[in-house]
Amino acid sequence: MDTPKLKDQATPRHQLEELDAVTIRFAGDSGDGMQLTGTQFTATSAIIGNDISTLPDFPAEIRAPAGSLPGVSGYQLNFSSHDIRTPGDEPNVLVAMNPAALKMNLKDLEPGGILVVNTDAFVESNLRKAAYETNPLEDGSLSGYRVFKLPITSLTMGALEEAKLPHKQMERCKNFYALGLMYWLFDRPLEPTLKWIDQKFSKMPEVALANKLAVKAGYNYAETTEIFTTHYRVVKSDMKPGKYRNITGNEATAIGFIAASQLAGRPLYYGSYPITPASDVLHELSTHKNFGVKTFQAEDEIAAVGAALGAAFAGNLGLTGTSGPGLALKSEFIGLAVMTELPIVIIDVQRGGPSTGLPTKTEQADLLQVMFGRNSECPVAVVAPATPSDCFSMAIEAFRIAIKYMTPVVYLSDGYLGNGSEPWEIPSIESLPRIEVKFRTEKAGFYPYLRDERTLARPWAIPGTPGLEHRIGGLEKQHITGNVNYDPDNHDFMVRLRAEKVARIAxxxxxxxxxxEPEGKVLVLGWGSTHGAITTATEQLRAKGTSVSSAHLRYLNPFPRNLGEVLSRFETVIVPELNLGQLALLVRARFLVDAISFSKVKGLPFKVSEIVKKINEYL
Amino acid sequence: MSEQTLTTNGKIAATLTRKDFVSDQDVRWCPGCGDYSILAQVQKVMPDLGIPKEKIVFVSGIGCSSRFPYYMNTYGFHGIHGRAPTLATGIKTANPELSVWVITGDGDALSIGGNHFIHAIRRNLDIKIILFNNRIYGLTKGQYSPTSEFGKKTKSSPMGAIDYPINPLSLVFASEATFVARSIDTDPKHLSSVVERLARHKGSAFLEVYQNCNIFNDGSHKHFSEREVRDDRTVNLEQGKPLIFGKDRNKGIRLYGVKPEVVTIGENGVTVDDLLVHDETAPEPNLAYILGRMQYPEFPVPIGVFRAVHKPTYDALLDEQVSAAVTAKGAGNLEKLLNSGETWVIGPDG
Known part of the structure; x- marks a missing residue:
């Protein structure tokens, strides 16, 4: 569904107009608290029942020079009265806290969109840092937008006279002032944020007071002045009945793995080394030790996976997490996990690359690395959540597969999923799958590389079990006995057996x-975080009567067993990916289909319109 | 007190013998290799520890020494090059009831695995590390190692190695090791006594064994390790005793400022009271560090226990955090976790 444009109302003050969906982007200096402003607006919108989808976009530098272009941090969210799956293509509203933020973000604002600027920041030095030759607030270059020029910094300072805080600290409350303005403009309650401020700053009552004053002052200013003629309401979404919470992908990942541990009745062991954008998983898990979760901040990426593998040998759910560069370092250990056939899960929250690349931006370019980036024939299972809330389900899936098939499983998330958020319908415990763990204890007939007939899994015999003392390692194993063996035929057999075991997961x-439609002209095939954009694009086209279908892979190795057949039912298969065509390469090789790769590698997710345009080329 | 008292299960301890720790695999080290002696002493000590063999795990990396776990009839994990301490960390922290041993070599621990080695020791994880130091890469057929002497000619250094060697003991002291010892493959009695001390230490315990590679670096330690010269060229560290050595027990180590010197008892008015008295329990490792750097021929090579102190172990601290979290928040409740944070309900009418 197209997002209606915000109409300028030439009516008396404070008309209330109802809208279907709105996309706002908050942009400012990385020290301006834009991420916080965005998450607060998101939380409030979720609580009042809108559907939401978010896109935080921030620089790798913690604080690039103040006012500079590289220091701009943004947070975009789409909130709606109907079902939405993307953070919106073009913001309807842009809040720009300084010239650099304006410069970096104006190109995305819809024509005629609302632009709120903090005029206090438009001083000579900031204009120079943003490479503006003339002041855009005065040179007429913003005439295509509805510009609201507000001295947000000085308004904030004025509102905080009674707060006893140093000048600098008062100035930092201006993001809450801007939030207050937006709360009025979109008819949101202040209470959730006021409550949050009280909790967050309970030990700093002066700061809490100042922030509350700022958000209220922003709200009151908008209400009492005539600056905005209209304000807008986005009523609550017609979401499926149920109990909801707002969740980011990384949070859902962390609690999904805790759930896996509870469902398996075995402790979760997380070895990790700090890396953007995966560190939040470590932070989250380290606060849940009361679930028996052991977190180990290792000396490096290699130690993190090594400890996870050791823990798996000892009978825990061994988990490690990282991003692309860290995954490269873990490769040799993943090979050892394949050889020793132990159940570990490796989280890869992908980011832009190669090398250090774009640490805070999203990409899907590690697919071939996880499929093939190890020495020799080294198959692992690969799963990929499609949305922030799907991260929860796929975490459980990852361990269900790892344990049942005694194999490493890679869990491919990405920066957009990890940091993005959406409402999540909280599942009931009863609806979650059970994960069966069967440690071998029977001494008679035990060999370390015995095989389950159906899954080909070997027994999980953990240290501490009397009579099952055995040795495993990276050298080739003799079938059944697990003894070191260099026989050519045995090696050939074992290589094929390891491949067959992973294939049987299908x-x-x-x-x-x-x-x-189950067959037709065009199928759009995706995986991972492109789900929202692909689904929205194809639904829009179908609503206009076009024959276009979509399918989304959450299992990448092995593929679902009907994939080849699904592909064969369409004349054209388009594969949009945030890489140069990695899934397209795999399906072309596997199924001999002339799949068309649609690639984008800008560190940003697809816009719905980009996918619509691409599909239209083939209709 | 420098030793823990292991809980001994009398029954098991009484029934286990050295043979119970011998696996069914043929030992494939070269005949005459120093590794045989270390394997024999470890297998000899094991039954005395009173630990059921299913609770023992030997972990290794890559190299000749790293085949060791295959020959022990315990649980074993032959890992990848240099990474044994990481596997051991996961095994021990996942199940602190296990007795976890790391078998490594000079290349495995000090070159490719240097980072894991220092950090496992730094954390005082309760694992036992035995480093087989033969000062050569044996499995890859004879390249110089991080402990090879400067100028050493090998297959990869035909003009002489221009790497300065690392001193393993200096490194482990710098890593805040709580137990540090050294022994020699050709002195089985000394070796087994030190292995037993190692086993009974609670915390990261490190043992360097001077081991002979008779194929690629034969005689590397013989100048001080051979039976005929050993008494004169090594000094055995004994807790609370002065550092005396020599066949005639008439030589000793005296400290001059922070420099050690070799003196003869009875000459120039030197008496036993002038000698350095060994204290493995000293809170600071400074003196132990000085001893660890004494090398033949300037000095006798110290063997024995350099340092044995106690502090809480990583695995125990991690377990304590888990218990403390349960006490503070109650045992984890999945239902509550899923429903935490701000939640809202959408009814059937939207």
Whole structure:
């Protein structure tokens, strides 16, 4: 569904107009608290029942020079009265706290959109840092937008006279002032944020007071002045009945793995080394030790996976997490996990690369690394959540597969999923799958590399079990006995057996579902975080009567067993990916289909309109 | 007090013998290798520890020494090059009831695995590390190692190695090791006594064994390790005793400022009272560090226990945090976790 434009109302003050959906972007210096402003607006919108989707976009530098272009931090959110899956293509509203933020973000604002600027920041030095030759507030370059020029800094300072805080600290409350303005403009309650401020700053009552004053002052200013003629209401969404919370992908990942541990009845062991954008998983898990979770901040990426593998040998759910560069370092250990056939899960929250690349930006370019980036024939299972809330379900899936098949599993998230958020319908415990753990204790007939007939899994025999003392390692194993063995035929057999074991996981995962007609002209095939944009694009086109279907892979190795058949039912298969065509390469190789790769590597997710345009080329 | 008292299960301890720790695999080290002696002493000590063999795990990296776990009839994990301490960390912290041993070599621990080695020791994880130091890469057929002497000619250094060697003991003292010892493959009695001390230490315990590679670096330690010269060229560290050595027990180590010197008892008015008295329990490792750097021929090579002090172990502290979290917040409740934070309900009418 198209987002209606905000109409300028030439009516008396404070008309209330109802809208379907709005996209706001808050942009400012990385020290201006834009992420906080965005998450507060998100939380409030979620609580009042809107559907939401968010896109935080921030620089890798903690504090690039104040006022500079590289220091701009943004937070975009789409809130709606109907079902939405993306943070919106073009913001309807842009809040720019300084010239650099304006410069970096104006190009995305919809024509005629609302632009709120903090005029106090438009001074000579800041204009120079943003490479403006003339002041855009005065040179007419903003005439295509509805510009609201507000001295937000001085208004904030004025409102905080009674707060006893140093000048600098008062100035830092200006993001809450801007939040207050937006709360009025979009008819949101202040209470959730006021409550949050009280909790967050309970030990700093002066700061709490100042922030509360700022948010209220912003709200009151908008209400009492005639600066905005209209304010808008986005009523609550017609979401499925149920209990909801707002959740980011990284939070859902962390609690998903805790759930896996609870469902398996075995402790979770998380070895990790700090890396953007995966560190939040470590932070979150380290606060849940009361679930028996052990977190180990290792000396490096290699130690993190090594400890996870050691913990798996000892009978824990061994988990490690990282991003692309860290995954490269873990490769040799993943090979050892394949050889020793132990159940570990490796989280890869992908980011822009190669090398250090774009640490805070999103990308999907590690797919081939996780598939093939190890020495020799080294198959692992690969799963990929499609949305922030799906991170929860796929975390459980990852361990269900790892344990059942005694294999490492890679869990491919990305920066957009990890940091993005959406409402999550909280599942009931009863609805979650059980994860069966069967440690071998039977001494008679035990060999370390015995095979389960159906899954080909070997027994999980953990240290501490009397009579099952055995040795495993990275050298080739003799079938059944697990003894070191260099026989050519045995090696050939074992290489094929390890491949077959991973391939057999296909018997244990759901079939690929197609949205739209089951056959026809165009199928859009995606994986991972492109789900929102692809689904929205194809639904929009179908609503206009076009024959276009979509399918989304959450299991990448092995593929769902009907994938080849699904692909064969369409004339054209388009594969949008945030890489140069990695899934497209895999499906072309596997199924001999002439899949068309649609790639983008800008560190940003697809816009719905980009995918619509691409599909239209083939209709 | 420098030793823990292991809980001994009398029954098990009484029934286990050295043979119970011998696996069914053929030992494939070269005949005459110093590794045989270390394996024999470890297998000899094991039954005396009173630990059921299913609770023992040997972990290794890559190299000749790293085949060791295959020959022990315990649980074993032959890992990848240099990474044994990371596997050991996961095994021990996941199940602190296990007795976890790391078998490594000079290349494995000090070159490719240097980072894991220092950090496992720094954390005082309760694991036992035995470093087989033969000052050569044996498994890859004879390249110089991080402990090879400067100028050493090998296959990869035909003009002589221009790397200065590392002193393993200096490194482990710098890593805040709580137990540090050294022994020699050709002195089985000394070796087994030190292995037993190592086993009974609670915390990261490190043992360097001077081990002979008779194929690629034969005689590397023989100048002080051979039976005929050992008494004169090594000094055995004994807790609370002066550092005396020599066949005639008439030589000793005296400290001159922070420099050690070799003196003869009875000459120039030197008496036993002038000698350095060994204290493995000293809170600071400074003196132990000085001893660790004494090298033949200037000095006798010290062997024995350099340092044995106690502090809480990483695995125990981690367990305590888990217990403390349960006490503070109650045992984890998944239902509550899923429903935490701000939640809202959408009814059937939207």
């Amino acid at each position: 018997q244990d995962i759901p079939l690929l579902e197609v949205s739209g």
